[in-house]
Structure formats: structure tokens, C-alpha cells
Amino acid sequence: xDSALLGELAKVFAKLxxxxxxxxxxxxxxxxxxxxxxxxxxxxTQFTTLFAITQGAPGPNVLVVAAIGWQVxxxxxxxxxxxxxCLPSALLAGVVATLRDRVANARWARIxxxxxxxxxxxxxxxxxxxxxxGAAHTAASxxxxxxxxxxxxxxxxxxxxxxxxxxxxxALAGWAGVL
Amino acid sequence: xxxxxxxxxxxxxxxLQIGVTGFGGVLPIARRALVERRHWLSEEEFTQDLAxxxxxxxxxxxxxxxxxxxRFGGIAGxxxxxxxxxxxxxxxxxxxxxxxxSHADVPQIAATLNGIAAVAAGLVAxxxxxxxxxxxxxxxxxxxxxxxxxxxxxxxxxxxxxxLLPVLVIGGGLGVFLASRYRG
Numbered sequence: 304x305d306s307a308l309l310g311e312l313a314k315v316f317a318k319l320x321x322x323x324x325x326x327x328x329x330x331x332x333x334x335x336x337x338x339x340x341x342x343x344x345x346x347x348t349q350f351t352t353l354f355a356i357t358q359g360a361p362g363p364n365v366l367v368v369a370a371i372g373w374q375v376x377x378x379x380x381x382x383x384x385x386x387x388x389c390l391p392s393a394l395l396a397g398v399v400a401t402l403r404d405r406v407a408n409a410r411w412a413r414i415x416x417x418x419x420x421x422x423x424x425x426x427x428x429x430x431x432x433x434x435x436x437g438a439a440h441t442a443a444s445x446x447x448x449x450x451x452x453x454x455x456x457x458x459x460x461x462x463x464x465x466x467x468x469x470x471x472x473x474a475l476a477g478w479a480g481v482l
Numbered sequence: 483x484x485x486x487x488x489x490x491x492x493x494x495x496x497x498l499q500i501g502v503t504g505f506g507g508v509l510p511i512a513r514r515a516l517v518e519r520r521h522w523l524s525e526e527e528f529t530q531d532l533a534x535x536x537x538x539x540x541x542x543x544x545x546x547x548x549x550x551x552x553r554f555g556g557i558a559g560x561x562x563x564x565x566x567x568x569x570x571x572x573x574x575x576x577x578x579x580x581x582x583x584s585h586a587d588v589p590q591i592a593a594t595l596n597g598i599a600a601v602a603a604g605l606v607a608x609x610x611x612x613x614x615x616x617x618x619x620x621x622x623x624x625x626x627x628x629x630x631x632x633x634x635x636x637x638x639x640x641x642x643x644x645x646l647l648p649v650l651v652i653g654g655g656l657g658v659f660l661a662s663r664y665r666g
Contacts, residue, residue: 321539322646324654325613326507328606332639333646352582352592355599360578361502362571365541369572373579381576385568392540393548397560399538400549406537407530410666416537418661420616421628422653425635427610432640434603441596448600455604460611466506469601477597478590 308376309383311342316368316387323392325423327364331430334371344375351437359470365389442482451476486521490555490562496520497547497566502574506605508543508567522550543567624664631656 315337323330331354338344345353353370360366365388372384399406406412435452442448455469476482488496496515504511509532517528535545544567551563585591617628635653638644 319646322650323539323541324650325536326542328609330646331606336643336645351599352595353579355595355602356578356582357575358506358602358605359598360571360575361505362508362575363501363504363541363543363567364507365544366568366571366575369575370579373576378576381572381579385572389541389544389564389568392538393544393564396535396538396540396545396548397552399534400552403530403534403549407533412533412537414661414666415658416533417616417665418658419537419654420613421631421657421660422635422650424610424614424617425632425653426639426646426649427606427613428632429636429639431603431607431610432636434599434606438596438600438603441592442600448596451597451600452604452607455601456607456611459605459608466605469605470505470598473597473599473601474594475597477594477600480590480593482593482596482600 305376309379312372312375312380312384313387315342316372316384317391320388320391321395323388324419325426327367327388328430329423329426331367332426332433334368335433338371338375345371347437348441349374351434351441354434355438358466359474444482447482451482485524485527487554488520488522490559492520493551493555493559494562494566496522497551497563498570500543501567501569501571504543507609512543512546516550522554620664624660627660628657631660 319330319333322333335350339347339350350371353374354367357364357367357370365385368388369381369385372380372382374380376383435449438452439445439448451473455473458464458469500508500512500515513528516522517525523531531546531549532542535542535549538545544564547563547567548560551560555562582591582595614632617632618625631653634656635649638649638653
């Protein structure tokens with residue numbers, strides 16, 4: 304196993320750990336920039352596919368990082384990447400855990416929490432644009448892929464079904480050669 | 483409502499169940515399991531723990547597992563909750579990835595995954611929409627200002643291709659300024 308590569312993975316994801324404001328989905332564009340464009344570890348299609356597999360599997364969203372690590376350096380890459388993105392923030396969470404009562408009701412905490420919503424929404428929206436473009440580039444018909452994405456947005460907002468139903472419908476459409 | 487503190491084994495099983503049954507983000511499932519089914523936390527406590535977990539950097543559910551594990555079982559509790567929320571789903575994912583790895587060049591598999599990817603992109607967009615709901619409250623000046631920060635963040639990442647850190651600093655800074663002005 305290439306330990307230099309594992310070291311690079313650890314460095315990339317440890318740095319992102321403390322920038323993961325609002326969870327993992329806001330990080331996707333930055334991860335894409337690093338692993339696809341900067342390091343050239345995978346293609347745009349592979350990145351999008353790994354995200355798709357993660358969404359079809361159970362577990363926290365952060366597992367997409369394990370999938371990226373797996374693509375770059377196999378099982379060891381998955382473990383190193385997941386550890387690197389989780390540990391710095393987990394240690395911080397452990398330290399702060401005891402302060403809940405002082406933090407949760409504080410005025411500054413409410414302001415900070417609300418104040419971070421706009422940038423988080425923007426980053427998650429940018430993530431969805433990136434993923435939609437990735438899926439459309441890979442599809443034979445980009446318009447059909449975009450149509451499927453938009454249908455999923457509207458369906459979710461309007462009917463709020465379990466995400467697995469929609470993912471299964473997407474799988475079926477792909478399998479049947481609709482895209 | 484009566485709150486029953488879990489031991490370390492129960493922490494492990496509880497977070498294991500949350501991890502392997504949650505799809506597309508596990509936070510809604512976590513609330514149901516921790517508050518309604520297992521009564522480890524009151525609704526109020528869960529909301530406060532979640533607020534702190536969301537304020538901290540890192541995956542929210544991982545932060546939550548650490549916070550709750552630590553409270554009920556010390557460091558051993560935190561390690562039990564952390565490994566239970568991530569370990570079993572990781573094993574499932576790695577098995578799927580190995581399966582995918584040996585079939586990645588089959589056109590129909592690629593097409594199926596691409597269909598999933600197109601839908602997954604839509605689920606993320608819907609999440610952004612839902613997260614934006616609190617921004618729709620308040621006066622029209624506040625709404626316009628907040629939505630401008632959303633637009634700036636999207637533009638910064640996609641068109642201007644800024645790195646994440648400057649977007650966080652500028653977008654977060656503007657957002658906190660607006661929040662202190664309108665919500666303080």
C-alpha cells in the first residue's frame with residue numbers, strides 16, 4: 304500500500320473536517336475540486352457515481368468520504384479518509400459536549416446558528432448543481448438526466464416520500480436505458 | 483416524559499440501529515429513536531444537543547453520537563456510540579463498493595448508477611430548499627439580504643470557483659452580521 308497516498312488522503316480530509324460547517328453535503332464542491340481537479344484521483348463521473356452508491360446505502364452522509372478514499376486507495380484509503388474527516392471534529396465535539404447548557408441557550412449561539420444558514424444553503428445548492436451536472440454529463444441524454452433530477456426535487460418538496468423510493472425509481476430509469 | 487439513561491451496550495445498539503436504518507442522512511431517524519422510542523433524551527434536550535452538534539464543524543450525527551455517548555458512558559460511551567454509528571454502515575458500503583468495483587465496466591450497471599445519481603442530486607437540492615425555510619421568515623429586507631448571501635455563496639463556489647474557506651468566511655460573516663442585526 305502506498306503510504307504517501309494515504310498520507311495525502313489523511314491531510315486533505317483532516318483539513319476539511321474543521322471546515323464542515325452544516326454537515327457533509329456543503330463540502331462536496333470542495334471535495335470535488337480537490338480529488339477530481341487538483342489531485343486528479345478520479346473522474347467527474349466516478350465522483351458522482353460514488354455519491355450515488357453512498358446515497359443508496361444506509362448510514363450517515365459522511366460515508367461518501369469513505370467511498371472517495373476507497374476509490375483512491377482501496378479499503379485502507381476508505382478507513383484513513385473517514386478517520387481523518389471525523390477525528391478532528393469529533394475531538395472538538397468531545398471537548399464542547401460538557402458545555403451544552405451554557406452553549407445551547409446562549410444568545411450568541413443562536414445568532415451564529417442562524418447566521419450560518421444562508422452560506423450552508425448556498426453550499427448545499429452548489430453541491431446539488433455539481434452532482435446534477437455530473438449525472439447529466441455521463442448520461443446519453445443530458446436533458447433526460449436533468450429532467451429526472453428536477454422531478455426528484457419537485458416530488459420531494461411536494462410529497463416528501465422516503466428517499467429510497469425515489470432512488471429506486473432513478474435506478475429503474477437508468478437500468479431501462481431511459482437516460 | 484421520563485428519561486432513562488442507557489448503559490454502554492445500549493448506547494452501542496441504539497446508535498447501530500440509527501446508523502443502519504438511516505438513508506440520505508440519519509438525523510430524522512435519530513430524533514425518533516433517541517426521543518420517542520428509547521427515551522434517552524427529552525425533546526428539549528435533543529433540540530439543544532442537535533443545536534450544539536450543528537454549530538460544531540463535522541458530521542452532525544457523529545458529533546451527536548459523541549456528545550450523547552460521553553454524557554451517558556464517559557469516554558467508553560463516546561467510543562461505543564461513534565463506532566456504532568459509523569462501523570456497521572461502513573462495512574455495508576465497502577461491500578457494495580467492492581461489488582461495484584468488479585462490475586463498474588458493465589454498461590447497464592453504470593446506467594443504473596447514473597439514474598440513482600440524477601435522483602440523488604435532486605434529493606440534495608430538495609435538502610437545500612428545506613434548509614432555506616427559516617430564511618423565508620422575517621421582514622422583506624432581511625429576506626432579500628439573506629437570499630443574496632445564498633446567491634453569493636452559490637456563485638462563489640460554482641462560477642467564480644472560490645475555495646471553500648473564503649466562501650465560509652465571507653458568506654458566514656455576512657450571515658452572522660445579518661442575524662445579529664435582525665435576530666439579536
